[in-house]
Amino acid sequence: MTGTELVGIVNITADSFSDGGKFLSTEAAIAQGEKLLSEGADWLDLGAESSNPDGQRVDSATEIARLAPVVQHFKKLGAQVAVDTHKAAVMRAVLDLGADLINDITALVDPQAARVLVDYPTVPVVLMFARNRAPRAEKQVQPYHDLIPEIQTFFTQRLAALTAQGLARERFILDPGMGFFLGSNPEPSLWVLKHLGALHHLGQPLYVSTSRKSFIGTILGKPPGERAIGTLVSEIWALNQGVAYIRTHEISALAQARQLWMAIEQVR
Template sequence: MNWQTTRFNIDLTQARVMGIVNLTADSFSDGGQWLDSRAALRHAEQLLREGADLLDLGAESSRPGAQPVPAEQEWGRLQPVLMELARWGMPLSVDTCKPEVMQRALDAGVDVINDIQALQQEGAVEVLARYPAAGVCLMHMRGEPRTMQALTSYADVVTEVREFLGERMRVLRAHGLQPAQIALDPGFGFAKTPEQNLELGRRLVELHGLGAPLLVGWSRKSTLGWLTGRSVEQRLPASLAALLAAVSQGARIVRVHDVAATVDALRTWQALQPLHGQSIP
């Protein structure tokens, strides 16, 4: 399986690590640390040294209760970092919901649009349709960050996530996007209770029938704190366990803060997989 993006056809035969570069003042884990463009570029360089396969730049927080950022302010944060990173020759993703920001990022050569609202804003699908090689990640979420945690009533969370993502894929296909361009994110932590996040994590394999690679983000999530009693800065072991559980169910892109530890965990996990045809006694 490969993921077609603007400049790169990314091989997903093994899980790929997406390093997070937050250009925000209020993200739940590291808000404000990389708001300065020079600090953000140093952080991006560090993530690449640690083994990130691609970088995801976000300039608007999506933590529960986060306030929206005007498009001009969001782009003002993104532009200097994105324009420099575009010269570095590695896959770049921009985490945004706004069609105008998507347009500017794609014009600058970004490889992937990562949208927590799955291109539901008016005009977003049309923007992507104008870039026939660009990659896109569609995530499941109800509402928006300010309201999502009040929208957690599901008959069956896995079924509803699967149906939502399937419908969004059909919309994109109707606008000419090809399956090879699309990745799907179940949206752990977005409009879901801790119990629902765990149910979705246990049944992740049920999303494979949609026919697109899965991108997962478990890194430092509040559900892991609920499960372990650990603060944000103490959640690395739980984050690694959660992402390995996701990869064992076929997730192909893992979006993380802690790249070096993730690369080591994946390398070790992959090296210890049973040989083909070997059975467990």
């Protein structure tokens, strides 16, 4: 658990499900990113298009315009910057600006995106599993008892396909998806959290983001802005399962939890 890195979310969007519009301006996005870094974030994850079921579609030019000045600012500071996008043109633009990681919720299903990544052979890539293959979550109740084999099969096939396109397997980090990406009912997300250990057999680092997700709200009866405690509990669970990265809106509490856990582990 001690090697888990914390990834702070900066949504440069008008309609993200929990903070849409708050950080849409360059100034607000930079201020939020600096806050997360000061609280202990190891990475910033910048996204300029919402993936929530009701989110607006954003073209590549708009996405790049939102992202570019923020990426440039944080690279000048020496921060580690991930960019959440599924568009090949956006990937190339932010990688040219020095972005350190690409986080693709569609798992590089666009062949053009895979071709872009061939030109940046040292950049790691997060591949996310989702029940639907579109770049949007869906509001649909889903079964869950066969979900772990489904995720394992998906990643096994994607890794084989991408390595055949010239992308080294060691570049890939796997995100099993959460919330509406798995189902509008809470059980799929809970099931994946309970069985995260089974995904280690894929041999790749795991990347988990439960932050403010719908399943937490359903269980606790809380809106997105009141899910901090539930989020933290799910994140500590993921820490204990040895995931490599946790992506979250609220770094401070999780950074403190990680620090204390490490102190308990290390005392002799």
